[in-house]
Amino acid sequence: MTTKTATRAGEPEVLELDRVTIRFAGDSGDGMQLTGSQFTRTAAVYGNDISTLPDYPAEIRAPAGSLPGVSGFQLSFSSSPIHTPGDQPDVLVAMNPAALKTNVGDLPAGAALIVNEDAFNAANLSKAGYATNPLTDGSLKSYTLFEIPISTLNARALEGLDMTSKQVDLTKNFFALGLMFWLYERSMEPTLRWIEDKFSKRPVIVEANRRALKAGYAFGETTEIFHTHYRVAPAKLAPGRYRNITGNEASALGFVAASKLAGRPLFYGSYPITPASDILHQLSGYKDFGVKTFQAEDEIAAIGAAIGASYGGALGLTATSGPGIALKSEAMGLAVMVELPLVVADVQRAGPSTGMPTKTEQADLLQVLFGRNGDSPMPVVAPATPADCFDVAIEAWRIALKYMTPVVYLSDAFLATGSEPWRIPNVADLPRIDVENATDRSTFHPYARDPQTLARPWAVPGTPGLEHRIGGLEKSDIGGNVSYDPDNHHRMTMLRAEKVAGIANDIPEAEPYGVERGELLIVGWGSTYGAIRSAVERLLAEGQSVAHVHLRHLNPLPRNLGDLLGRYRTVLVPEINLGQLLMVLRAKYLVDAIGYDKVRGKPFRISEIHERAEQILAGR
Amino acid sequence: MTDTIAAQTPRQPGQPLALTRKDFVSDQEVRWCPGCGDYSILAQTQKVMPDFGYPREKIVFISGIGCSGRLPYYMNTFGFHSIHGRAPTLATGLKAARPDLMVWVITGDGDALSIGGNHVLHAMRRNVDIKLIMFNNRIYGLTKGQASPTSEIGKRTKSTPEGTIDRPIMPLSVALAAEATFVARSVDTHTEHLQGTLERAGFHHGSAFVEVLQNCNIFNDGAYRDFTDREVRDDRMLVLEHGQPMIFGKERDKGIRLRGLHPEVVQLGHGVTEADLLVHDEGAEDPHLAFMLSRMWWPDYPVPVGVLRNVARPTHDELLTGQVEAVRAQRGEGDLAKLLDSGETWTVS
Numbered sequence: 030m031t032t033k034t035a036t037r038a039g040e041p042e043v044l045e046l047d048r049v050t051i052r053f054a055g056d057s058g059d060g061m062q063l064t065g066s067q068f069t070r071t072a073a074v075y076g077n078d079i080s081t082l083p084d085y086p087a088e089i090r091a092p093a094g095s096l097p098g099v100s101g102f103q104l105s106f107s108s109s110p111i112h113t114p115g116d117q118p119d120v121l122v123a124m125n126p127a128a129l130k131t132n133v134g135d136l137p138a139g140a141a142l143i144v145n146e147d148a149f150n151a152a153n154l155s156k157a158g159y160a161t162n163p164l165t166d167g168s169l170k171s172y173t174l175f176e177i178p179i180s181t182l183n184a185r186a187l188e189g190l191d192m193t194s195k196q197v198d199l200t201k202n203f204f205a206l207g208l209m210f211w212l213y214e215r216s217m218e219p220t221l222r223w224i225e226d227k228f229s230k231r232p233v234i235v236e237a238n239r240r241a242l243k244a245g246y247a248f249g250e251t252t253e254i255f256h257t258h259y260r261v262a263p264a265k266l267a268p269g270r271y272r273n274i275t276g277n278e279a280s281a282l283g284f285v286a287a288s289k290l291a292g293r294p295l296f297y298g299s300y301p302i303t304p305a306s307d308i309l310h311q312l313s314g315y316k317d318f319g320v321k322t323f324q325a326e327d328e329i330a331a332i333g334a335a336i337g338a339s340y341g342g343a344l345g346l347t348a349t350s351g352p353g354i355a356l357k358s359e360a361m362g363l364a365v366m367v368e369l370p371l372v373v374a375d376v377q378r379a380g381p382s383t384g385m386p387t388k389t390e391q392a393d394l395l396q397v398l399f400g401r402n403g404d405s406p407m408p409v410v411a412p413a414t415p416a417d418c419f420d421v422a423i424e425a426w427r428i429a430l431k432y433m434t435p436v437v438y439l440s441d442a443f444l445a446t447g448s449e450p451w452r453i454p455n456v457a458d459l460p461r462i463d464v465e466n467a468t469d470r471s472t473f474h475p476y477a478r479d480p481q482t483l484a485r486p487w488a489v490p491g492t493p494g495l496e497h498r499i500g501g502l503e504k505s506d507i508g509g510n511v512s513y514d515p516d517n518h519h520r521m522t523m524l525r526a527e528k529v530a531g532i533a534n535d536i537p538e539a540e541p542y543g544v545e546r547g548e549l550l551i552v553g554w555g556s557t558y559g560a561i562r563s564a565v566e567r568l569l570a571e572g573q574s575v576a577h578v579h580l581r582h583l584n585p586l587p588r589n590l591g592d593l594l595g596r597y598r599t600v601l602v603p604e605i606n607l608g609q610l611l612m613v614l615r616a617k618y619l620v621d622a623i624g625y626d627k628v629r630g631k632p633f634r635i636s637e638i639h640e641r642a643e644q645i646l647a648g649r
Numbered sequence: 650m651t652d653t654i655a656a657q658t659p660r661q662p663g664q665p666l667a668l669t670r671k672d673f674v675s676d677q678e679v680r681w682c683p684g685c686g687d688y689s690i691l692a693q694t695q696k697v698m699p700d701f702g703y704p705r706e707k708i709v710f711i712s713g714i715g716c717s718g719r720l721p722y723y724m725n726t727f728g729f730h731s732i733h734g735r736a737p738t739l740a741t742g743l744k745a746a747r748p749d750l751m752v753w754v755i756t757g758d759g760d761a762l763s764i765g766g767n768h769v770l771h772a773m774r775r776n777v778d779i780k781l782i783m784f785n786n787r788i789y790g791l792t793k794g795q796a797s798p799t800s801e802i803g804k805r806t807k808s809t810p811e812g813t814i815d816r817p818i819m820p821l822s823v824a825l826a827a828e829a830t831f832v833a834r835s836v837d838t839h840t841e842h843l844q845g846t847l848e849r850a851g852f853h854h855g856s857a858f859v860e861v862l863q864n865c866n867i868f869n870d871g872a873y874r875d876f877t878d879r880e881v882r883d884d885r886m887l888v889l890e891h892g893q894p895m896i897f898g899k900e901r902d903k904g905i906r907l908r909g910l911h912p913e914v915v916q917l918g919h920g921v922t923e924a925d926l927l928v929h930d931e932g933a934e935d936p937h938l939a940f941m942l943s944r945m946w947w948p949d950y951p952v953p954v955g956v957l958r959n960v961a962r963p964t965h966d967e968l969l970t971g972q973v974e975a976v977r978a979q980r981g982e983g984d985l986a987k988l989l990d991s992g993e994t995w996t997v998s
């Protein structure tokens with residue numbers, strides 16, 4: 030949707046756009062993550078709906094100018110609700126040839142391409158593998174190219190400041206940001222305030238960044254190379270108070286909220302690992318909520334300590350990524366055996382092994398469902414969007430505490446680092462979490478069970494008369510003594526399975542979005558929500574017989590799912606893995622579902638899902 | 650809404666609760682091989698338990714895997730028989746969440762120094778307030794007789810028919826290197842000494858590492874016989890006493906003197922007097938003396954038993970709780986509504 034707005038003579042025209050997607054790309058030392066997040070904050074506070082996708086290398090500083098060193102930040106902002114950070118950028122800001130080379134392929138024809146002309150020298154061109162200069166060899170003619178000597182202009186704006194030329198060069202991202210603020214009619218105020226806060230102890234840096242930002246803005250205003258600037262009106266979001274939030278931030282807040290709701294302190298054991306470390310950083314700042322954080326010596330110690338804390342009556346939490354789950358598996362099995370509440374968060378990244386630590390993937394599902402010795406059932410929940418992480422983190426704890434079980438909370442790199450506006454909930458509206466500890470010595474048995482939930486009692490040390498012993502060895506039903514009795518092992522294995530399966534009666538039914546029955550049902554889980562939902566919205570608008578079911582509970586699955594799957598001619602399961610949920614659905618429901626798998630370390634595009642659905646609907 | 654888990658009873662040493670050894674005996678049948686050194690360790694542990702002033706429900710025994718791992722079942726306290734090598738991690742989390750509890754870790758040479766070596770190092774360096782008792786039988790008993798990280802070089806076992814080629818490590822040297830604040834050694838059969846050592850460990854504030862030389866009469870019988878047997882022990886072992894010169898021998902006629910950087914066994918008399926001997930100082934801030942003692946072994950030296958090191962440092966749970974309390978004193982109790990509604994917010998009406 031574009032609307033032209035009349036402007037006074039001599040001023041650039043203003044175009045009203047519904048949605049814009051921008052990608053900032055540069056060297057990992059160029060500050061692209063900062064630039065992107067500053068634009069995001071500004072757009073969020075302005076009232077746009079937003080969705081972001083940071084994309085950065087795992088190396089802290091890959092060689093300058095090289096292809097592996099390129100860091101990018103894509104954000105989409107809109108005047109109507111959006112679910113994804115955009116398929117393809119409308120604008121690419123490329124700070125050097127390597128950034129251009131690695132990103133230009135994602136640009137649709139006609140997109141705007143803003144490049145830092147100064148960086149296109151022979152050395153950088155060769156590091157990026159360009160034989161000829163793309164700015165002059167005609168290879169970019171399908172885009173609207175803006176060549177701007179950003180480094181030179183920025184250096185001129187900073188003249189007279191007591192800074193080395195290297196320091197000066199480090200501020201050029203603010204020039205680019207200023208230019209984008211002008212182009213999209215954004216106020217510089219939030220960023221100016223941020224600069225002052227952030228560098229308050231270094232007045233020269235404050236001044237340099239201010240000048241860079243303003244110079245970029247002024248450049249847009251005074252030069253005539255841009256004929257148009259753009260306006261994206263605020264979105265009509267549901268009334269309420271909002272903040273922009275990443276998945277990792279929302280997860281940390283959800284865990285703290287669960288601790289408050291349950292009235293039990295949170296203990297967080299963790300070993301640093303990308304992309305989960307931010308949860309540790311964040312939780313370590315919540316000591317006023319009684320949160321105790323423990324940076325363990327390894328992944329196993331992190332979960333061991335969390336189990337110890339849960340045994341003591343706290344909420345024992347640990348978070349990691351796929352490789353860490355592999356290390357924690359034995360201890361996860363112990364938690365299944367001793368039936369203590371525990372949440373294990375897995376912020377998935379591309380695997381196997383070290384894989385691609387900063388890139389997203391959904392390939393740990395089977396690992397967390399089945400990757401333990403013995404029949405070792407664990408509930409698994411997965412948030413769908415960055416903001417959804419808050420609710421699902423609370424849900425993980427609700428299940429863990431009510432059913433006395435370890436629970437896996439399955440996020441991913443895209444959710445963890447991506448962001449969107451979050452409507453801040455009322456604390457009074459959050460779910461209640463009731464927790465009870467066993468105290469009555471006359472009725473206590475370590476493995477007696479609640480007839481409804483099959484949960485065993487939580488008898489914490491310090492309770493007189495309840496001294497008992499638990500552990501990884503099989504225990505007798507009710508009495509809890511070590512038991513090698515064959516029938517007992519069979520019974521206990523069944524009980525553990527039934528307990529987890531029974532949670533299906535305590536979670537919402539799956540609700541299809543779209544037609545109630547018909548041609549195509551697309552089933553997704555986790556961070557693919559946005560792309561699938563957007564594609565289905567589009568298909569429905571085109572009059573197609575299609576629906577979307579998104580699963581937040583992956584074990585157990587919603588009780589009506591089997592019935593739902595049977596109501597559509599075709600079931601399509603798009604996943605960022607090679608068909609893991611697909612395998613579960615086919616096995617459990619004997620449904621001839623088909624998969625759609627991409628493992629590129631990137632989220633699905635809306636168009637990819639849309640196209641695949643169209644093919645299926647057209648009988649191809 | 651409160652987030653305290655249980656009322657905190659401060660530890661009150663010297664206030665026995667009129668409990669006896671029997672109160673700490675559980676209803677479980679003890680299932681070690683007859684004649685195993687573990688029986689004695691269990692008995693001495695049960696015996697000293699009433700002395701610490703903790704009620705039974707405030708005491709927790711956490712173990713890993715191995716023959717030693719079964720001990721918690723036999724203690725009528727709270728107990729957690731965890732997985733191989735990981736007991737210190739559970740203990741760390743439990744003690745962090747529940748500073749009011751007395752936490753013991755029961756482990757073996759394989760559990761503590763092989764599969765769980767990393768956790769022992771880090772629990773010690775953090776000074777987690779746990780009493781770690783390592784049963785050292787220099788063999789894998791539960792898996793029926795493979796070499797352990799403390800097995801002597803050249804030892805023939807089921808897994809090393811030509812003899813092990815791996816140099817053993819000295820557990821006490823490891824504990825000292827890991828900054829343990831209390832390091833001691835005793836012997837399963839020296840029951841009085843063992844009791845005294847466990848008692849001192851129990852009263853220590855912080856990480857206590859106690860190596861108990863334990864006989865596995867099935868897979869490594871007589872591992873320590875050469876110097877622990879009644880007839881020879883006085884001449885072949887050095888009982889450490891704080892502030893006392895290092896004297897040993899049935900006739901108390903031998904001592905340890907420092908020569909250069911090495912300990913030297915000397916015969917008292919003929920010009921050598923007590924004044925020439927090393928005086929034991931378990932409280933020395935720097936661990937050099939303790940480290941030297943941790944390297945002494947029969948037949949080159951008498952084997953030292955007793956407390957090698959005992960220094961005071963703040964514990965992990967104290968420091969952790971201290972930080973939480975300090976932040977709370979500064980910011981007040983966290984307000985969830987305020988936390989959610991923080992950062993840059995905006996209102997849509």
Ligand code: SF4
Pocket residue numbers: 680681682684685686687716786790791864865866867868
């Ligand atoms: S195998 Fe050895 S250590 Fe284990 S119970 Fe038997 S005698 Fe004791």
